[in-house]
Amino acid sequence: MDLLTGTTALAMITALIVGVLLWVIARDPVRAFLRPIGPVVAVLAVVLYGVAALLMAAPVDLLIGEPSAADVWVTLLGAPAVALLMGSRFRPRRTSATLTRALLLLAGCSGARYLAHLAGFPVDGFWTAAAISFAGLALVVTAFEFLRRPGVTHLVVRAFVVLSLAGLVAAWAQTNRVPLYANPRTASPETLWVMLLVEPLGALAAILLLIAALRHFAPGTLPRADSARTPAAGEIWNAFVTYEDDSSEGKDRPVLVLSGGHSGQATILRITSQDKTRFPDYLPLPHSRCRPVLTKDSWLNLKPVPLAADAFRSYRGRSPAWLTTELAKHDLLPPTTPSRLRSWLFPTRVRS
Known part of the structure; x- marks a missing residue:
């Protein structure tokens, strides 16, 4: 003792x-x-x-x-x-x-x-x-x-x-x-x-x-949590996502929203911090280019998957302009005009 x-x-x-x-x-x-x-x-x-x-x-x-x-x-x-x-x-x-x-x-x-x-x-x-x-x-x-x-x-x-x-x-x-x-x-x-x-x-x-x-x-x-707001396309959220090989288990991870959950179902792209450099269906997300919404180097799975609207936990922020443009090239998001002024005036802090 x-x-x-x-x-x-x-x-x-x-x-x-x-x-x-x-x-x-x-x-x-x-x-x-x-x-x-x-x-x-x-x-x-x-x-x-x-x-x-x-x-x-x-x-x-x-x-x-x-x-x-x-x-x-x-x-x-x-x-x-x-x-x-x-x-x-x-x-x-x-x-x-x-x-x-x-x-x-x-x-x-x-x-x-x-x-x-x-x-x-x-x-x-x-x-x-x-x-x-x-x-x-x-x-x-x-x-x-x-x-x-x-x-x-x-x-x-x-x-x-x-x-x-x-x-x-x-x-x-x-x-x-x-x-x-x-x-x-x-x-x-x-x-x-x-x-x-x-x-x-x-x-x-x-x-x-x-x-x-x-x-x-x-x-x-009690007041509802951040997830009470409907996620919108182009936003990055924390969400509970089930594993591919076992739908009965999962974990909280960042996801990129392709379509919101207005009808109780959203479409998302999963983000992982595991190195997926060798896989062609993953897009690298360097921390240096995603600093407002990610805390480490990550990879974006370009395969869209459905997600229940009540699985969203908390809002991280808008996807960077370069990422939105890249996803538009893959026909995953509609093309938009990047607004650097908005990102400078309204920086988003990561929420874990």
Whole structure:
């Protein structure tokens, strides 16, 4: 049990938990943090989102402290601006939806800090305030992110992972004879640290399981995911595609839509990252030319296949102009006039 002994072990567990939360908030593939400069990027991201969370929790100071006039103005201007910036990162990007998300972000960060204050946590301290605000941000962003993703199983799996992390913290506490819970006003620094880890993780797992339960038992109560929009020709989506040799199994993969699913059925071309250079019925998709919608070198199977409309998961973006032109040469898409201006003004971010 030496691996669970001492504050160094708890610091490593904390780093692991923050990394998981960061992955949710940043919505970036984990490999982005595994590059040579990955640790530096991760630290900068934690600082960035931590500062954003602290600013969105700043309105609590107006209730529990005695702020100066300058502090009041900074809070009233800075907190909403940061909340609007964070809220604009999610879809749909309608003004009303962005404003609603901004209000929820403010309520989540400020509410978490205020509830912690009522519970007796020393929210005036920088590290405690930062941890609580960051946890509030993570909880709200988790709700934003997974309300839009279809499926139930992955939510249960994620909740299990989150609870496993909480169990790891509990195992550390038991090994080091640190109480899991105490009055925050009189708790030791170690117990306070443990509580600031376990309680947000429990809330995060509860949110994931609540979304899963509502989606399974009362599907009409939640907003539909990105796949609710009908895919259009020339778009690239993530979709669940069955295997050719076993239609009972499949996996999520990017696909290019040839015709939309207005009648419950779409026609698509499958995209694979397996090297298909030797096969003439595959078109290479270099990452350098498909960067807005693909994350690695890929190949496009030029054989059209049908796909049920409800198999689409999330939208990646429009196919590059050169690819649309190439498919028009194969009579798979109608010829169009490429619009470089549109691709420059409205770049599309990959959604995995």
